[in-house]
Amino acid sequence: MSLVKYNNNSISAVTSAAAIPSGAMTLIKTLTASSSATLSFVDGSSDVVLDSTYPIYVFKFIDIHAATDGAMFEFNMSADSGSNYNVTKTTTVFFAANPEDGGSHEFGYDGGSDLAQGTGFQRLIGGASSGSDNDQSSVGNLHLFNPSSTTFVKHFISRTNTIINSDKSCDSYIAGYGNTTSAIDAVQFKMSSGNIDAGTIKLYGIKDS
Numbered sequence: 745m746s747l748v749k750y751n752n753n754s755i756s757a758v759t760s761a762a763a764i765p766s767g768a769m770t771l772i773k774t775l776t777a778s779s780s781a782t783l784s785f786v787d788g789s790s791d792v793v794l795d796s797t798y799p800i801y802v803f804k805f806i807d808i809h810a811a812t813d814g815a816m817f818e819f820n821m822s823a824d825s826g827s828n829y830n831v832t833k834t835t836t837v838f839f840a841a842n843p844e845d846g847g848s849h850e851f852g853y854d855g856g857s858d859l860a861q862g863t864g865f866q867r868l869i870g871g872a873s874s875g876s877d878n879d880q881s882s883v884g885n886l887h888l889f890n891p892s893s894t895t896f897v898k899h900f901i902s903r904t905n906t907i908i909n910s911d912k913s914c915d916s917y918i919a920g921y922g923n924t925t926s927a928i929d930a931v932q933f934k935m936s937s938g939n940i941d942a943g944t945i946k947l948y949g950i951k952d953s
Contacts, residue, residue: 772792773790774945800890803886803933803946810940813877814876817868825929830863831923835858837854837870850871884916886900901919904918
């Protein structure tokens with residue numbers, strides 16, 4: 745195989761090039777909490793798109809701060825435009841945690857945070873609870889796959905990092921599926937107790953995927 749060598753003259757002679765893709769992720773909606781009980785993304789409401797337009801949707805969590813110490817950041821899905829957030833789910837949760845003082849490290853499966861055909865809200869933090877100190881918050885993302893399908897269940901994967909109430913950095917992995925062949929058209933986020941004091945959730949759609 746011959747080696748093609750380019751020099752400054754050959755590169756400068758290029759007059760046009762194919763367009764560089766700008767990326768497949770499209771911002772759909774941003775919700776910002778201010779002592780909010782819930783943050784809800786409902787298809788067709790307030791410019792939210794959560795239908796067959798995109799095969800993958802991504803929620804990004806930015807500095808989610810709990811009003812109540814020990815609360816859990818969690819989510820659920822709806823198949824009736826947000827009238828009920830009670831989709832049956834089966835999930836797995838594991839985490840790794842490291843304390844500020846370099847003390848006891850943790851790694852393990854969190855059987856207390858998973859669901860086995862449960863309809864309740866799914867925790868997005870494994871191993872412990874959110875802290876409400878001013879410097880404590882959660883960041884991360886949630887991928888929801890093909891929510892408009894009426895053939896398959898609704899898979900999701902989440903990863904978050906949280907400064908928990910014991911001053912540890914907790915890296916959490918949550919995955920599972922909504923066990924329904926009905927289209928999912930709404931997703932809601934909340935704390936297990938108290939409000940979401942502050943923070944932002946952004947919804948993106950990924951096209952051509």
